[in-house]
Amino acid sequence: MLDKDKSILIVDDIEPSRETVVNFLRVLGYQKTREAADGKEALEILEHSHDIQLVISDWKMPRMNGAELLRCMRSSSRWEDLPFIFLTSRSESEDVAEASELGVTEYMVKPLSIEVLSEKMSTVSTENPRQKLYNVLKEVKHDCALNNFSLAVKRLSDLLEQTPSMKARIYYETARVYYQAGETSQAREMVDQALSHNHLLGKAWHLKAELEKNEQAWEEARASLDKALAIQPRSVDFYLAQGDILLYMQDYYRARESFQRAINVSPEEDWIKRKIWEIYLKHDLCGQAEANFGSLVIDCLSSDVINNYAVALRKQGQKSRAVELYAVALKKDPDNPGLLFNAAVSDYYNGNFRRAVRRLQKALEEHPGFTQAEVFLKKLMKES
Numbered sequence: 001m002l003d004k005d006k007s008i009l010i011v012d013d014i015e016p017s018r019e020t021v022v023n024f025l026r027v028l029g030y031q032k033t034r035e036a037a038d039g040k041e042a043l044e045i046l047e048h049s050h051d052i053q054l055v056i057s058d059w060k061m062p063r064m065n066g067a068e069l070l071r072c073m074r075s076s077s078r079w080e081d082l083p084f085i086f087l088t089s090r091s092e093s094e095d096v097a098e099a100s101e102l103g104v105t106e107y108m109v110k111p112l113s114i115e116v117l118s119e120k121m122s123t124v125s126t127e128n129p130r131q132k133l134y135n136v137l138k139e140v141k142h143d144c145a146l147n148n149f150s151l152a153v154k155r156l157s158d159l160l161e162q163t164p165s166m167k168a169r170i171y172y173e174t175a176r177v178y179y180q181a182g183e184t185s186q187a188r189e190m191v192d193q194a195l196s197h198n199h200l201l202g203k204a205w206h207l208k209a210e211l212e213k214n215e216q217a218w219e220e221a222r223a224s225l226d227k228a229l230a231i232q233p234r235s236v237d238f239y240l241a242q243g244d245i246l247l248y249m250q251d252y253y254r255a256r257e258s259f260q261r262a263i264n265v266s267p268e269e270d271w272i273k274r275k276i277w278e279i280y281l282k283h284d285l286c287g288q289a290e291a292n293f294g295s296l297v298i299d300c301l302s303s304d305v306i307n308n309y310a311v312a313l314r315k316q317g318q319k320s321r322a323v324e325l326y327a328v329a330l331k332k333d334p335d336n337p338g339l340l341f342n343a344a345v346s347d348y349y350n351g352n353f354r355r356a357v358r359r360l361q362k363a364l365e366e367h368p369g370f371t372q373a374e375v376f377l378k379k380l381m382k383e384s
Contacts, residue, residue, distance in 0.1 A: 001122075001124075002030070002053055002054060002121060002124055003053060004029050004030055004031070005032070006032065006051045006052070006053040007032040007033060007034050007049065007051045007052050007053065008025060008030055008032070008033050008034070008052070008053065008054045008055075008056065009033070009034045009035075009036065009042060009045060009046070009049075009052050009054070009055045009056070010022060010025075010033060010034070010035050010036070010056050010057075011035075011036045011037075011038070011039065011041075011042045011055060011056070011057035011058060011061070011066065011069065012037070012057070012058040012061070012087070013037050013038055013058065013061040013062055014058075015037075017058065017087075017110075018035050020112060021033075021056055021087065021112065021117070022035070024112065024114045024117050025117075027114060028114070028117070028118055028121065032051070034049065034052065037061070038061040038062055038063040038064050038065075039057075039061060039063065039064025039065060039066065039068050039069030039072070040063045040064045041063075042055065042057065042064075042069055043064075043069065043072060046073075046078075046079060046082075052082070053082075053083070054082070054083045054084075054085065054121075054124060055069075055073070055082060055083070055084045055085070056085045056087050057069060057070070057084065057085070057086060057087065058086075058087060058088055059086060059088035059089075059090050060088070060089075060090070066086060066088065067098065067099070067102060070084050070086075070099075070102045070103065070104060071102055074102065074103040080103075080138075081131075081135070083105040083106075083124045083131065084103070084104055084105050085104070085105055085106040085107070085108060085120055085124070086099050086104055086106070086107045086108065087108045087109075087110060087112060088107075088108075088109065088110060089109065089110045090109075097201075097202055097203070097231075097232060098232070098235075100130065100169070101203070103134045104130065105123075105124055105130055105131050106120040106123060106124065106130070108120055129163045129165055129166050130166075132159065132162070132163060133159065133163065133166055133169065133170070133173075136155050136156065136159045137173060139152075139155055140152040140155055140156060140173065140177065143155070144177060144180050147181075149177055149178075149180065149181040149183075152177045153174060153177055153178070156170050156173055156174045156177065157174070167197050168194045168195075168197035168198035168201050168204070169194070169198075169201070171190050171191070171193040171194035171197065172190070172191065172194040172201060172203065172204045172207065174190045175187045175188075175189075175190035175191040175193075175194060175204070175207055176207060178190060179207065179210070179211065184211055184214065187207070187211060188208075188211050191204050191207050191208050191211065192208075195208070200231050201231075202227075202228045202229075202231035202232040202235065202238065203228070203232075205224045205225065205227045205228035205231070206224070206225065206228045206235075206237065206238055206241060208224045209221040209222075209224035209225045209228065209241060209245065210241070212224060213244075213245055213248070216248075218245060218248055218249045219249075221245045222242070222245050222246070222249070225238055225241055225242045225245065226242075229242065234265050235265075236262045236265050236266060236269075236272055239258045239259065239261045239262035239265070240258075240259070240262050240272070240275055240276065240279065242258040243255045243256075243258035243259040243262070243276070243279060244279050244282075246258060247279065247280070247283045247285065248283075252285075252288065256292045259276045259279075259292075259293070262276065263276070263296070270300040273293070273296060273297045273300040274297075274300050274301060276289065276293065276297060277289055277297050277300075277301060277305070286309055286312070298325070298328060299328070302332070303329040303330070303332040303333035303336060303339060306325050306326075306328055306329040306332075307325075307326070307329050307336075307338070307339050307342055309325060310322040310325035310326050310329065310342065310343075310346070311342055313325065314342075314345070314346050314349070319346060319349055319350050320350065322346045323343070323346050323347065323350055323352075326339065326342060326343035326346055327343075329343075330343060335362075335366050336366075337363040337364075337366045337367035337370050337373065338363075340359045340360070340362050340363035340366070340373075341359070341360065341363050341370070341372060341373050341376070343359050344356040344357075344359035344360045344363070344373075344376065345376065347359065348376075348380065353380065353383075353384070356380060357377065357380055357381075357384075360373050360376060360377040360380070361377070364377070
C-alpha cells in the first residue's frame with residue numbers, strides 16, 4: 001500500500017489540472033507532492049528524488065509526453081516497478097490498450113473525481129493485477145531470450161489461476177510465447193481463446209494475422225488486420241503489417257496507402273520509414289518503395305543501406321540514379337572509404353573522371369592500404 005509519508009509526483013502541463021490532483025490527494029491524506037510540467041521535468045525530479053512512490057501523469061504534453069515518460073521509466077532498472085497512473089482525456093479503447101502495453105498501473109479519465117482517485121490509489125500495490133502481469137511479463141521475456149519457453153508458459157499459466165480477470169491478455173501472451181517457440185498450432189489455439197474472451201484485443205487480431213500470413217492465408221490475414229485497425233486505428237505496427245500482407249497479395253496501391261497511414265500517425269518518427277523500406281526490401285521492391293515515397297524514406301536510411309541500394313542499381317545499369325544516391329550517402333558519412341570507393345566507380349562509369357580520382361584519393365587518405373582503391377586509382381591515372 002502507499003505510504004502517506006512519501007511523495008507523489010503529478011505530471012501535467014496545465015497547472016490547474018495539477019492543482020486539482022494535489023488538492024484531492026491532500027483530502028485523502030497525502031500531503032507530500034511534487035509537480036512537473038512535462039515528461040522531461042518529471043525525469044529530472046525522479047533522478048534527484050528518493051521518496052517518490054507514485055507518478056500520476058497526463059498523456060499529451062510538450063517536450064516529452066506521458067507515454068514517452070512511462071516508456072523511459074519502464075526501461076530503467078531504477079523506476080521499472082514504480083507505480084504509474086495515467087490521468088488523461090484520452091479514453092478510446094486503443095489508448096487504454098497502448099497504456100497497458102507500456103506497463104501502466106492504472107488509468108483514469110478526465111475530469112477527475114476524488115472517488116475515482118481514491119479507488120485507483122487503493123489498488124496501487126503489488127497485488128494490482130496489471131502490475132502482477134507486468135512483473136510476470138518481464139520474467140517471461142527473460143525466459144524466451146534463453147529459449148526456455150516451457151517455463152514462460154508455466155509462469156503465465158500460474159498467473160491465469162491467480163488473476164482470472166485478465167484471462168484474455170494472458171491467453172494472448174501465452175500465444176506469443178508459443179509463436180516465438182515455433183509452435184504455431186498452440187499459438188493459434190491460444191489467440192482464439194484470447195479473442196473469445198475479448199474480441200476487442202487488437203494485438204490478438206494482429207498476432208492472428210501473423211499466423212495466417214505464415215500459412216499464406218492472405219485474405220484471412222488481411223481481414224484480421226482490418227479488425228485490429230478498427231479497434232486501434234492509430235497503431236503504426238498494424239498498418240505496417242497490413243502493408244506487408246498487401247504486398248504479398250500484389251495489391252501495391254493499397255499497400256502504399258497502408259504505409260502512408262503508418263507515416264501519418266507519427267510523421268516525425270524515422271524508424272517507421274526505415275521499417276517500410278525493410279518491408280519493401282524483403283519483397284525485392286526497393287524501386288517501388290523509392291517511387292512511392294522518394295526522399296521521405298531514402299533520407300532516413302543509414303549510409304550503408306543507401307550504399308548497398310546504389311550498388312544494386314549500378315549493377316542493373318541505373319548509373320545516374322546510383323550517383324545521386326552515393327551523394328546522399330556521402331552527406332551522412334563523408335569519410336567512409338568503402339562508400340567513397342563505390343561512388344568513385346560510379347563516377348568513372350558516368351564519365352566524371354576527375355571526381356572519381358578525388359574520391360579515390362580521399363578513400364586512401366582515410367584508409368591507407370585500401371587495395372581496391374589503390375588498384376583502381378592506378379588504372380585511372382594510366383588512362384589519363
